[in-house]
Amino acid sequence: MSFTLTPSKSKSRPMRRPEAFNLVPLSLIPTPTPTPQQETSVPHLLNIQFHIVSVHGLSTASASKLARSMIRRVVHATCTGAHHLHCQTDAVQEGEAWNENTEQMGPVVGTDKIKFRVEQHWALTRRATTIATSMAYTVESLRVMQQKQGDKKSISIPLSSNHDESVEATLLLRVQEPTTDFVSKRWQEEAEKLEQRRAAVEGKQPASR
The missing domain is CATH 2.60.40.150 (C2 domain)
Structure with missing residues (x-):
């Protein structure tokens, strides 16, 4: 007894159209524009x-x-x-x-x-x-x-x-x-140290330890 194989006749599933997925074309999506309120403001010091x-x-x-x-x-x-x-x-x-x-x-x-x-x-x-x-x-x-x-x-x-x-x-x-310009004590101390180092390099006075 012999058997003959025949190809399956099952139908392929048709491709669904984009509208079936509720897709919206990118061209129809509005591009948001930044408003003045959204702009970052510089903090007031x-x-x-x-x-x-x-x-x-x-x-x-x-x-x-x-x-x-x-x-x-x-x-x-x-x-x-x-x-x-x-x-x-x-x-x-x-x-x-x-x-x-x-x-x-x-x-x-x-x-x-x-x-x-x-x-x-x-x-x-x-x-x-x-x-x-x-x-x-x-x-x-x-x-x-x-x-x-x-x-x-x-x-x-x-x-x-x-x-x-x-x-x-x-x-x-x-x-x-x-209303006057403010310079903190720490900044003043740093400025004095830098001035002493500069003077020491130029030979005006020895560097302070």
Whole structure:
């Protein structure tokens, strides 16, 4: 008995047309154009300075204890932006007001955040501890707060006591934007070192170690 193989007569599946896949020609897709709002803006750099007035609400020791312990307080301002910037006031006796300007801080931008804290020092024991801290404020929010108060009025920054949560303390300060060009101490020190090296190379004076 012999068998004869015959080719299969199954039909090939027809190719589906593009519209069956809900395809849209590229020529019909609109090309988005950038709007002015989408353009990146260069951040505005500025220098900032704080006029520290006083701190209210923190507990104070008796006059006799103050005389014996020489308790003093310092206000610190720290900026957490592209560069870690810091400034502080002079130490004043507990209960006294500062009424002084801190060093200029910059360059900063509006989105940089600044935090304040009050540090207490005991002169006899050479011990220091942070007794109150503030929330973090953006530079722009501090500027807006000051603009609402005016140039000669202080703004109030709430402080949280590190020892007693029920204490409601307040830091009074003014936000200032110096108009003079600012050169930080670090830049001044670097410039002095470069000048000394240049003078040493030229033989004007020996290089400082």
